[in-house]
Amino acid sequence: MARLWSKISALLPHNEEQFPLQFSDKVESSVVEMLKRSRLQLYSDSTSASRMLNAQIILDFSWEKLNMGTWRLVDKEWRRVYSYGCLFKVGALCREDPSADEVLQAVRTCDMGLLMGAAIMDNVLQVIVQILQDEVRKSTKEEDKNDLTEAKRIKMESPRIPVIKEELAVPRIKCPSLESFNTNYLLPLKPVILEGIIEHWPALNQHPWSIEYLRSVAGCRTVPVEVGSRYTDEEWSQTLLTVNEFIDRYILNKDGGKGVGYLAQHQLFDQIPELKEDIRPPDYCCLGEGDEDDITVNAWFGPGGTVSPLHQDPQQNFLAQVVGSKYIRLYSPEDTDKLYPHQSQLLHNTSQVEVENPDTERFPEFAKAPYVECVLQPGDVLYIPVRHWHYVRSLELSFSVSFWWS
Structure with a gap:
């Protein structure tokens, strides 16, 4: 494992003097001194325990700062401090002869920095985690055959596909020109399913996405997971799990646990470049006002039965289906009053109505709201116009990618 530290240290400045540690006066001098002490230890022969202790003090102190109030009000300086703490902890874990468990702990530490911190030193944590992940892949044995058998069983189970009446079906069109899409769908804000526009994706052909593939490129990575079948449920929560833990617990149900978990987040592709590629x-999307950097890309991966309640988003949306199928229903923003949005500011963009089992006494106008619907299959891309209400239910194990743009 000595070669592991040589690879990591090659990414760092050659000496302590070249290692940047500059913060505004928002960061207390005592914290800056602790950072400088950890920097010194990075280039000296301190004990692993001493390095770990100082790194953990930095992490604990900055973690409190990150969790003192609303996330958008957290000063970026404290996010940078947290990332430096993660870097120093990785150094403590990998400097000597790390065990396999310590390498995994270092991967998690990098992920926490990528999720909660801010980029430092040309996003060095992203580069380091790739090196660590390669090390994990070398030491990881082939997946248990029982896992593969279970994954194949999930794929073979046929979902119950709802019957879509022709008059309610979202129209389909194959590879329209930019001008045709703009004139017939974008400008009038009409939903449509676009066929044949993502067939070139590696995710659909060169190395099709699957449980096995996701394990191979991201199994040891820590990601945010939504726990619960829908975000409006009282028991809904969020937690951090590795991708392997998520698959074992919520896809393969290895521990016999109940409940539904859903990997739904916009940072997955930044965290794991292999998936982004x-x-x-x-x-x-080029018909929008911004450039490609302004597009928000979201991952949606979970088992059948997961529901996104009827809601609306403030941007245009292309929902691309990669694995499995989903039932989707759409309502025009013109019928918002019939959809009974929540009164609270937090959920004002979400309907109170359970779409497929509505309470007609509480929500009598809901049945009068016209809608269109569809079943999205692999290779389909649904255009969801801005502020159009949409309800989504996974019919089986499903992986989708959404692109939000203005």
């Missing part, structure tokens, strides 16, 4: 923003 497997997809491409639809060409039609």
